[in-house]
Amino acid sequence: MRDTSEHRGLDRRAFLKYTGLIGAAATLTAGVAACGGPKSSGSVGGSASALSHIDVAIGYNNNSSWDPLNTGSAFAMAAHNHIYEGLWDAEAVTRTPYAALASEMPSDPKATEWTVKLRAGATFHDGKPVTADDVVYSFGRVLDTGKKVLTNAFFASWLNGVTKVDDTTVKISMKFPFASAVQRFSIVKVMPKHVFESQDADFLKQGKNAIGSGPFKVKAHQDTSFTSFEKHEGYNGALKPAFTSMQWNVSVDAAARVGLLTSGTSGVQISDNIPQDNIDSLKGKGLSVEGVDSMNLLGLVFNTNKAPFNDKRVRQALRMAIDTQKLIDVAIAGKGTPSTSFLHTKSPEYHKAATQYSYNPEKAKALLAEAGVANLAVTLLSTNISWTKVAVNTIKEGWEAVGVATTLDVQETAAFNSKVAAGEPVDALTFAGNPNQFGADADLNIRWFYSNSNTFLPWNKWGETAEFKALDAQLNAAIQATDPEDHKAKTNAALDTIADEAVIYPVMHMQLFTAWDPKKIDGVKPLDIPGVNLLKATRTA
Known part of the structure; x- marks a missing residue:
């Protein structure tokens, strides 16, 4: 058809x-x-x-x-x-x-x-x-x-x-x-x-x-x-x-x-x-x-339409359980950097986020306990690209080390696309992307992923939440700010929100x-x- x-x-x-x-x-x-x-x-x-x-x-x-x-x-x-x-x-x-x-x-x-x-x-x-x-x-x-x-x-x-x-x-x-x-x-x-x-x-x-x-x-x-x-x-x-x-x-x-x-x-x-x-x-x-530093990234998205992934403490815990430097070393020969913001460090509007996800398995366990989560099992959907297949094994290793049973669902790209489009009820997925194809400003880079007209928010339904509406308001306030310092402050606030919510967030940025x-x-x-x-x-x- x-x-x-x-x-x-x-x-x-x-x-x-x-x-x-x-x-x-x-x-x-x-x-x-x-x-x-x-x-x-x-x-x-x-x-x-x-x-x-x-x-x-x-x-x-x-x-x-x-x-x-x-x-x-x-x-x-x-x-x-x-x-x-x-x-x-x-x-x-x-x-x-x-x-x-x-x-x-x-x-x-x-x-x-x-x-x-x-x-x-x-x-x-x-x-x-x-x-x-x-x-x-x-x-x-x-x-x-x-x-x-x-x-x-x-x-x-x-x-x-x-x-x-x-x-x-x-x-x-x-x-x-x-x-x-x-x-x-x-x-x-x-x-x-x-x-x-x-x-x-x-x-x-x-x-x-x-x-x-x-x-x-x-x-x-x-x-x-x-x-x-x-x-x-x-x-x-x-x-x-x-x-x-x-x-x-x-x-x-x-x-x-x-x-x-x-x-x-x-x-x-x-x-x-x-x-x-x-x-x-x-x-x-x-x-x-x-090579050039870029917004080329490996990202992690959680299905906030199902518990306990609608609790940001669980999302934060799983993010902290990933040994990102090890992932970079084994998957892309060290040619990348752990994310410290939604934007990569050479972005013209880079801001180090208030919430950081340095490898910390003990804190990850504490956050899961605080959220009342035990015996958690996660299914992680991914594409079968050569380097992502290696990367998701590192993610699995980190999650299982903090007591989270992890099943990898590695699919060819066409099948991956179909599953996401159909609203496949997996718990999380990894993605690779580069919004710099469209431009370099922060608002554009964010809206490539945080938009109800794009891929992930219709999948995990976070675009229907009060938290997304608050982020959208922050983004709109930032682009309407005429004073450069006001624009920067409002953009940084949105970047801090994105990091803290950990709904769609980079694990690392890589060179091209x-x-x-x-x-x-x-x-x-x-x-x-x-x-x-x-x-x-x-x-x-």
Whole structure:
């Protein structure tokens, strides 16, 4: 049956199937069966000279949703940064905003109304001009409460709407001055109304149908195999890529990914998602391998819809019973840090939470006793990604050491998604995710997980509680604060609440590693999100 979840609202099973939320964006190092596409664009029609073409290995699949306003797919979102444009986009590494489809930056960031002129001569990949109707259509999808898309959670609290002034001008109306507004607008990729408006969700989610106004367009696409791109000759924006074509090969198997990097002329020049255990060997073969601290995390979610996990003392106890440093050492070769906040330590709004979860089995036992809990048995649901399978064994070991009988339910990603969407009554689950794909501000990172339009709160019903309503009020107060110090204080208060409640909380944050051949490619940097960004890359050999 065709998936029409976008047209039904947020049915949970359809929503996860449609967005690929956990299976792609939320998945970090994929350890499922190898899927490899052709190793160069020549295999999908035509050939390109070495200096005008780049081959890439991507450690995530390309068969989740490509709808730019309703996906969490790691592969698709990285590709979208090359295919689509927002009014304002963000530089890949620094996240500094710049004018993309807008002709200039906002003149008054503190205003609640902006009039925006579109870039003259901007065209979509089919040659049609970008107009105000396309911008209004795209933002209309984001703000539509009847057919909610995933990105709605990032805008509904502060954006009133976007209206047409004339064919090349739009007016943006905000509920209050919002300091992160410009950065948030990079999330909304402008879609051609004439292509997508009459299409159903199945059409929107297919990679072969992606059409934007960015510097590259999709040339060929095969699910679970590859996506190839070619230069958009009509692009007249600020970015001027130094090559004309690229191919991204799906390589979810870590060994296959490393093999593509080291296979010489038949391989790839760059790959994301480098396994920690392969870093030294790749460096020994002359490759550049660099890591970045990120919001990439292993998180723990409790089913607060059932006792005793609705008691925060029990949640806190189970969190304290985990030897996080041991988990990091055995699961990801030490390339991570125990969480001391919902945000990672290099986040621009990092705040060390008032509640900490250092390994303390004796205190864990005391908290369980205080909550009146004895002979507790827990079922922990997890995906079967290679490193998470190791990580959950460490969690099990810690919980059983404090007298909590633990059963692991390790599932393939698709089965995991289905269980969560169906409201599987397990006691807890682990997840892997990186909300930095959408942006870096604290409110966005929090709402990716703490939103009733997303995955976990509909599963554990915490979004229906008074405690969640109090947190939501804290978050709304923080983004409405106009004084920077007031904003910081209110954001920190929300981060303290999240840590204390321990409903959805990181166990650890991990580094992301990218590897490339410095003899063949220049102008690339590692990212704190999955995928690669090649908009400043140069093929040198």
